Ligand SMILES: [Zn+2]
């Protein structure tokens with residue numbers, strides 16, 4: 386069984402390599418699409434991404450592009466509203482704020 390991705394895309398094999406700058410995988414992946422069959426999709430790393438809209442410092446994946454999800458071995462599509470997603474630093478800050486909130490003020 387091959388893993389099923391959010392976009393209904395299966396990774397058969399990939400030609401991905403790890404980016405030495407951001408540590409993400411990039412290159413191209415051979416995926417199976419219900420409509421197109423087996424196709425190659427370009428996979429971008431964070432270096433090809435855009436600046437985080439919240440902190441203006443971190444990098445997020447470029448909207449309307451593809452990224453490789455190493456945890457699941459699948460290629461995921463970044464939707465057009467992907468520019469709204471927070472970067473890793475912002476997500477981490479939100480988690481810490483939530484933890485502080487649970488602990489109470491002061
Ligand atoms: Zn990179």
Ligand SMILES: [Zn+2]
Nearest residue numbers: 437440472475
């Ligand atoms: Zn950010």
